[in-house]
Amino acid sequence: MNPTPASTQAPARASVPAAPPGAALALGDDALVLSHRLGEWAGHAPVLEEEVALANIALDLLGQARFLLSLVGDEDELAYLREERAFRNVQLVEQPNGDFAHTIARQLYFSTYQELLYGQLTAGDGPFAPLAAKAVKEVAYHRDHAEHWTLRLGDGTEESHRRMQTALDALWRFTGELFDPLDRLDVDVSALRDGWLALITRTVGQATLTLPTGPQSGAWTAGAGRQGIHTEPFGRMLAEMQHLHRSHPGATW
Amino acid sequence: MTSADWPLWEVFVRSRRGLSHTHAGSLHAPDAAMALRNARDLYTRRSEGVSIWVVPSADITASSPDEKDPFFEPAADKPYRHPTFYDIPEGVRHL
Numbered sequence: 535m536n537p538t539p540a541s542t543q544a545p546a547r548a549s550v551p552a553a554p555p556g557a558a559l560a561l562g563d564d565a566l567v568l569s570h571r572l573g574e575w576a577g578h579a580p581v582l583e584e585e586v587a588l589a590n591i592a593l594d595l596l597g598q599a600r601f602l603l604s605l606v607g608d609e610d611e612l613a614y615l616r617e618e619r620a621f622r623n624v625q626l627v628e629q630p631n632g633d634f635a636h637t638i639a640r641q642l643y644f645s646t647y648q649e650l651l652y653g654q655l656t657a658g659d660g661p662f663a664p665l666a667a668k669a670v671k672e673v674a675y676h677r678d679h680a681e682h683w684t685l686r687l688g689d690g691t692e693e694s695h696r697r698m699q700t701a702l703d704a705l706w707r708f709t710g711e712l713f714d715p716l717d718r719l720d721v722d723v724s725a726l727r728d729g730w731l732a733l734i735t736r737t738v739g740q741a742t743l744t745l746p747t748g749p750q751s752g753a754w755t756a757g758a759g760r761q762g763i764h765t766e767p768f769g770r771m772l773a774e775m776q777h778l779h780r781s782h783p784g785a786t787w
Numbered sequence: 788m789t790s791a792d793w794p795l796w797e798v799f800v801r802s803r804r805g806l807s808h809t810h811a812g813s814l815h816a817p818d819a820a821m822a823l824r825n826a827r828d829l830y831t832r833r834s835e836g837v838s839i840w841v842v843p844s845a846d847i848t849a850s851s852p853d854e855k856d857p858f859f860e861p862a863a864d865k866p867y868r869h870p871t872f873y874d875i876p877e878g879v880r881h882l
Contacts (some may be wrong), residue, residue: 582815583815583816588829686817
């Protein structure tokens with residue numbers, strides 16, 4: 535059985551243990567928020583081909599978000615009617631798109647993490663295994679896309695190299711939070727962190743860039759998204775994402 | 788950098804095993820690897836394919852519309868080049 539997000543809105547699962555709501559909410563919010571950020575590129579991407587690529591990634595993530603949030607409750611209510619402090623996404627995914635290099639750096643950090651995480655969840659037989667098995671292939675493509683752009687920007691012109699390095703440095707302090715343990719989620723966090731660091735180190739090196747050296751967590755607010763503390767740009771993103779549903783409840787087209 | 792700086796690529800998609808690659812369209816990309824990825828996103832989103840080729844448009848040598856007549860016209864009045872021109876001899880079965 536390989537349920538698609540659309541067919542699993544009613545989470546009726548008899549034999550599989552119930553999903554820990556904290557973990558489902560956290561991973562669902564990661565996917566939802568990053569999906570919305572990537573969607574903001576629509577109409578603004580540097581080239582049409584890249585716009586479609588980013589929109590594709592956004593749609594993959596939205597599908598994952600729908601599945602995960604449906605495990606917790608009504609997906610629309612969760613997406614459109616929660617206040618900022620009720621969101622449990624990591625602060626990394628809510629960071630603004632910035633220039634194209636920032637978007638790629640954010641994607642590289644996150645997709646590398648997500649691919650390893652879903653890989654682990656696929657191996658188990660927990661409630662997330664069906665989603666993870668399907669999504670890990672989507673995410674492998676997201677990571678591949680981000681890696682290819684990191685290589686080209688890092689090993690491209692002087693300008694692109696500078697921008698890519700700036701983006702990697704700027705987002706580095708949000709990466710520590712990726713490895714906070716999640717509510718009853720059976721994940722080997724240290725293997726996740728080691729695998730992530732090895733892959734990022736390899737890609738960054740190949741791209742002739744320098745791995746950021748600052749702390750990955752602990753710097754003031756960075757790293758409290760899982761507790762509902764978010765950075766300032768998140769409130770503005772949420773206002774835009776939610777205003778239609780709040781102004782016209784249940785609107786469809 | 789804009790897409791105007793990027794070369795044009797022609798995309799060929801094989802819809803399933805056993806069929807030939809068919810021209811699907813074209814796109815801009817900085818290099819072959821990215822062209823392949825763009826092609827995946829643009830032309831196989833609805834599971835249209837199992838294999839993709841990308842070819843630099845500049846590397847395709849095409850017949851010119853000006854040469855249409857010398858190229859193709861002579862074939863028009865030679866019906867004996869088609870198998871249907873010939874009567875099937877009596878006694879031949881399963882042809």
